[in-house]
Amino acid sequence: MTAQQPAPTSLSPVARGNVARRPLTRAQVEAFGAELDALRDRTLADIGEVDARYIKRIYAAVRYTEAVGRVLLFFGIFPPAWILGTLLLGISKILENMELGHNVMHGQYDWMNDPRFDGKTYEWDVVGTSDNWRKTHNFQHHTYTNVKGMDDDVGYGLLRLFPEQRWRPFYLFQPIIAVIFALMFQWGVAIQDLRLGRYFAGKMTREELAEQFRPVGRKMRRQLLKDYAFFPLLAGPFFLPVLLGNLVANGLRNLWTYMIIFCGHFTANAEVFPKEMVENETRGEWYLRQLRGSSNLRGGKLFHIMSGNLSHQIEHHLFPDIPARRYAELSRDVRAICARYGIYYNTGSLASQFGQVVWRILRYAFPSKPVKLAGKTLVVD
Amino acid sequence: MAASSALKRLMNPLIDPAAFDFWVGKVSPLLSWERPLARVVAREVSARDTVTLVLKPNRHVAPVMPGQHLPVTVEVNGVRLTRQYSPTQTGGRLAITVKRVPGGAVSTYLNRDARVGDVLELGTPFGAMRDDPSVPGWLFAAAGSGITPLMSLLRAQAARGRVRTTLMYWARTRADLCFLPELQQMARDWPGLTLIPVLTREADLVPGEDRGRPDSDLLARHVPDLATRQVYACGPAGFVGQLERLTADTAAGFLGEAFTPPERALVAGAPVQVTLARSGRVLEIPAGEALLPALEARGESPAFGCRMGVCHTCACQRLDGTSEDLLNGRQHSEPGMLRLCVSAARSHLTLDL
Numbered sequence: 056m057t058a059q060q061p062a063p064t065s066l067s068p069v070a071r072g073n074v075a076r077r078p079l080t081r082a083q084v085e086a087f088g089a090e091l092d093a094l095r096d097r098t099l100a101d102i103g104e105v106d107a108r109y110i111k112r113i114y115a116a117v118r119y120t121e122a123v124g125r126v127l128l129f130f131g132i133f134p135p136a137w138i139l140g141t142l143l144l145g146i147s148k149i150l151e152n153m154e155l156g157h158n159v160m161h162g163q164y165d166w167m168n169d170p171r172f173d174g175k176t177y178e179w180d181v182v183g184t185s186d187n188w189r190k191t192h193n194f195q196h197h198t199y200t201n202v203k204g205m206d207d208d209v210g211y212g213l214l215r216l217f218p219e220q221r222w223r224p225f226y227l228f229q230p231i232i233a234v235i236f237a238l239m240f241q242w243g244v245a246i247q248d249l250r251l252g253r254y255f256a257g258k259m260t261r262e263e264l265a266e267q268f269r270p271v272g273r274k275m276r277r278q279l280l281k282d283y284a285f286f287p288l289l290a291g292p293f294f295l296p297v298l299l300g301n302l303v304a305n306g307l308r309n310l311w312t313y314m315i316i317f318c319g320h321f322t323a324n325a326e327v328f329p330k331e332m333v334e335n336e337t338r339g340e341w342y343l344r345q346l347r348g349s350s351n352l353r354g355g356k357l358f359h360i361m362s363g364n365l366s367h368q369i370e371h372h373l374f375p376d377i378p379a380r381r382y383a384e385l386s387r388d389v390r391a392i393c394a395r396y397g398i399y400y401n402t403g404s405l406a407s408q409f410g411q412v413v414w415r416i417l418r419y420a421f422p423s424k425p426v427k428l429a430g431k432t433l434v435v436d
Numbered sequence: 437m438a439a440s441s442a443l444k445r446l447m448n449p450l451i452d453p454a455a456f457d458f459w460v461g462k463v464s465p466l467l468s469w470e471r472p473l474a475r476v477v478a479r480e481v482s483a484r485d486t487v488t489l490v491l492k493p494n495r496h497v498a499p500v501m502p503g504q505h506l507p508v509t510v511e512v513n514g515v516r517l518t519r520q521y522s523p524t525q526t527g528g529r530l531a532i533t534v535k536r537v538p539g540g541a542v543s544t545y546l547n548r549d550a551r552v553g554d555v556l557e558l559g560t561p562f563g564a565m566r567d568d569p570s571v572p573g574w575l576f577a578a579a580g581s582g583i584t585p586l587m588s589l590l591r592a593q594a595a596r597g598r599v600r601t602t603l604m605y606w607a608r609t610r611a612d613l614c615f616l617p618e619l620q621q622m623a624r625d626w627p628g629l630t631l632i633p634v635l636t637r638e639a640d641l642v643p644g645e646d647r648g649r650p651d652s653d654l655l656a657r658h659v660p661d662l663a664t665r666q667v668y669a670c671g672p673a674g675f676v677g678q679l680e681r682l683t684a685d686t687a688a689g690f691l692g693e694a695f696t697p698p699e700r701a702l703v704a705g706a707p708v709q710v711t712l713a714r715s716g717r718v719l720e721i722p723a724g725e726a727l728l729p730a731l732e733a734r735g736e737s738p739a740f741g742c743r744m745g746v747c748h749t750c751a752c753q754r755l756d757g758t759s760e761d762l763l764n765g766r767q768h769s770e771p772g773m774l775r776l777c778v779s780a781a782r783s784h785l786t787l788d789l
């Protein structure tokens with residue numbers, strides 16, 4: 056049934072335009088889903104000690120890089136110490152944010168029964184609260200991936216990245232807005248769940264907004280005090296270099312996470328989907344939608360770790376609660392399965408994929424021929 | 437001490453306990469911000485397949501009363517597993533005796549892999565079988581490793597009051613009896629103590645031993661004054677139940693503690709009880725049915741998101757019982773996380789809801 060499917064026309068990262076978009080038959084989608092389920096089970100059965108050791112090592116790496124980074128910043132009067140300290144602190148924050156925090160909060164390590172790696176209670180080192188994140192990201196983004204109107208991450212309510220989004224004059228400013236958003240990424244993510252748009256549209260009262268803001272405000276205060284008061288004050292006369300180092304380290308993390316995350320769903324061949332698609336969606340269809348809405352980044356082992364393995368965005372979306380260190384080996388099987396069903400597997404270098412994202416930001420700032428989403432389907436009967 | 441705890445309260449909002457433990461752990465693995473930990477300082481084989489580990493607790497370990505149980509957590513193959521043991525406290529040390537259960541991950545680990553110098557995580561002691569100086573006479577009935585909580589009670593009494601006490605201790609053979617030399621010594625020093633090993637599979641008995649499962653004849657033979665005795669029974673559920681039937685009405689008092697036997701999986705559709713630990717509600721639902729809709733149908737409203745196992749919004753702790761992962765049919769019996777939307781009960785369950 057599947058053998059006569061031709062191989063994908065091209066795996067080139069700039070396959071724009073010549074990507075097979077042929078829908079699968081219902082039987083094919085279900086067979087495809089069953090293969091992914093089997094792959095998931097095989098991997099889960101193998102998870103154990105090595106994965107536990109790995110996440111503990113990542114935790115240790117976060118602690119050591121942070122400690123060395125902060126100590127070096129106390130000597131930040133000397134430029135080499137400042138540069139190295141800032142870089143190390145930035146690396147620590149990136150690791151904590153992505154390979155540790157993001158993945159732990161998905162419940163990837165819940166099986167360990169270790170309170171340090173408990174997905175429900177982990178609180179990460181960014182201004183947004185973990186609770187909001189678990190809702191907007193783990194639930195909305197991962198369940199309704201790239202479904203317009205359901206997944207807030209499609210443009211974050213700020214950007215027009217797909218021709219399927221209606222153009223408004225506001226989007227003319229988006230090349231600038233996108234840069235500001237990148238520099239302030241953690242703040243944008245922190246207020247994502249507040250849905251300020253609803254407040255400005257008069258759909259939410261001031262009191263409701265204040266109520267929702269309370270935990271976020273508390274978290275923001277804590278983070279600000281830590282990086283811009285506590286550690287700088289600890290440095291005494293070297294207050295300023297420490298403060299600047301912390302600011303730059305947070306900024307580095309903002310830029311890096313923004314870049315990795317935007318490459319995950321906004322490359323040229325990533326698709327958006329209409330709301331009605333999720334009604335009565337089967338497991339196989341859900342898998343297929345995840346695949347067609349996500350894109351990977353090629354790179355070395357260190358690059359994958361520093362991106363929290365979100366460079367394997369496709370595998371992450373298929374199996375969000377499998378420890379991310381498994382994605383590299385999973386990707387070999389996923390690719391092979393995709394090839395069997397003639398499904399395009401979207402991957403490329405960081406330069407190429409991010410280039411495509413930048414192109415989308417620039418291109419869709421301007422009006423474009425409207426593209427209708429309604430009626431779009433991944434399956435033919 | 438008071439000053440340090442006041443300081444600690446003051447520091448609490450500033451401290452990340454995990455990070456604190458990470459760094460102080462480099463100095464000594466027993467140091468921790470708040471976790472009760474203990475180091476193994478001695479290891480001794482006390483019977484066939486049985487070791488006694490002597491533990492040095494850190495300052496977060498609460499005092500353990502004789503007869504109480506203490507949760508002990510170890511990491512096996514990357515997974516933290518917890519079992520209850522009945523330690524004996526002498527001076528600043530705790531001793532736990534662990535009999536290796538075939539297929540038991542924790543008992544095997546503690547028997548085979550735990551070394552002097554290792555650090556174990558402990559929990560909060562609990563248990564109703566306490567020493568009571570006002571009781572004039574005791575009957576302790578133990579089966580297998582049920583001896584351990586009674587052992588710590590016996591030691592406490594040997595050191596103190598020395599009231600009339602009979603210990604009937606069931607095991608298959610003499611080699612399966614734990615603490616035999618210690619018990620014999622205790623009986624020599626303490627004339628009020630009668631020790632009766634009851635062996636179910638030993639060919640030749642020596643004087644003082646008996647054979648057979650618990651019944652009224654056996655009890656009448658060894659404890660004619662049962663009516664004046666307080667009974668503590670400890671062992672497998674069937675054993676404790678039998679002793680309760682035999683003595684609850686005739687003795688001065690009865691308290692039993694049974695180990696839960698491994699529960700057998702129930703067929704789909706059979707009614708199971710789900711206990712919600714936080715609200716105390718007990719619901720009856722069919723085995724094999726997804727927990728989230730089943731709980732909702734009975735008026736509960738647990739948090740949920742995707743309802744398909746993706747988001748972990750519905751994840752909660754399974755405190756007790758066996759559940760099935762409906763996505764792959766695998767069953768899980770260890771306390772741990774489950775996702776309500778893709779799990780079903782396969783035995784009576786206790787959930788942290």
Ligand code: FES
Nearest residue numbers: 741742743748777
């Ligand atoms: S509701 Fe999302 S995992 Fe259960």
